[in-house]
Amino acid sequence: MTNKYMYFIANWKMFGGLNSLNSLHKIVKFFKTFKKNKSIKIIYCPPNILIRPMSKKLKNSKIEVGAQNCHENDTYGAFTGSVNSMMLKNVGAKYVIIGHSENRQSGENDRLINLKIKSALNSGLKVIFCIGETLKEKRKKITKKVLNLQLRKGLNKIKNNRNIIIAYEPVWSIGTGLIPKSTDLSDTIDFIKSKKKKNKVLYGGSVNPKNIIQLRSIDNIDGFLVGGASQDAKKFIDIIKKSFN
Ligand code: PEP
Numbered sequence: 001m002t003n004k005y006m007y008f009i010a011n012w013k014m015f016g017g018l019n020s021l022n023s024l025h026k027i028v029k030f031f032k033t034f035k036k037n038k039s040i041k042i043i044y045c046p047p048n049i050l051i052r053p054m055s056k057k058l059k060n061s062k063i064e065v066g067a068q069n070c071h072e073n074d075t076y077g078a079f080t081g082s083v084n085s086m087m088l089k090n091v092g093a094k095y096v097i098i099g100h101s102e103n104r105q106s107g108e109n110d111r112l113i114n115l116k117i118k119s120a121l122n123s124g125l126k127v128i129f130c131i132g133e134t135l136k137e138k139r140k141k142i143t144k145k146v147l148n149l150q151l152r153k154g155l156n157k158i159k160n161n162r163n164i165i166i167a168y169e170p171v172w173s174i175g176t177g178l179i180p181k182s183t184d185l186s187d188t189i190d191f192i193k194s195k196k197k198k199n200k201v202l203y204g205g206s207v208n209p210k211n212i213i214q215l216r217s218i219d220n221i222d223g224f225l226v227g228g229a230s231q232d233a234k235k236f237i238d239i240i241k242k243s244f245n
Contacts, residue, residue, distance in 0.1 A: 005041045007223025010230030012046045023233040028061045055092030066095030072115035085123035099130040101171045110153030126163045135172035167225040173205025209238035
């Protein structure tokens with residue numbers, strides 16, 4: 001393992017309102033009493049409107065907060081509807097997810113992703129950089145080629161930055177209930193680590209309390225990015241607990 005922490009990152013996507021924060025006491029209580037809490041990091045990435053109130057609720061809990069995307073501009077500007085990394089940091093974010101396939105699908109390319117990563121690092125945020133192949137690319141057996149290109153272009157001119165966590169998220173696995181075969185996943189994580197020796201590499205895609213035992217048995221994974229299942233505190237706690245069974 002390349003790090004001392006196992007990461008559990010909750011991506012709430014476009015879900016949640018102020019009332020969704022009421023369930024956070026469950027995770028705070030769990031984390032406080034969990035025996036392995038020194039070896040795990042929990043990070044919640046809610047919609048931007050919840051970053052501030054969530055950070056307040058999680059104060060002193062050691063659970064951190066991140067955002068789900070940012071604008072590439074370092075400074076303020078005339079970009080209606082956008083929020084940059086400096087503004088996210090200002091309201092309590094410590095991390096930001098960049099390159100999520102749901103944003104790539106709506107037009108973000110590797111060059112833009114690279115600019116966003118640079119801007120986020122400049123603002124002092126840690127980056128959760130998502131990469132992954134589509135089903136078509138998997139069928140064509142070009143997964144490694146695709147990942148290599150995403151890594152090369154997304155991290156262009158960014159050297160050895162430990163503030164970047166890579167999340168391998170096969171597009172065909174997100175929200176579908178499908179996960180890669182253990183041998184394939186282990187091989188892909190090894191491949192990413194061979195290219196980016198200093199970065200932690202997480203897995204994301206349909207992680208749930210049932211498949212976590214199989215996923216956790218793959219020993220080169222440094223943690224998990226959890227979408228749908230993280231919106232339910234009980235399920236998210238279950239995922240963490242079962243990871244240490
Ligand atoms: C995600 O959105 O990053 C994700 C992994 O989603 P899900 O767990 O719902 O597949």
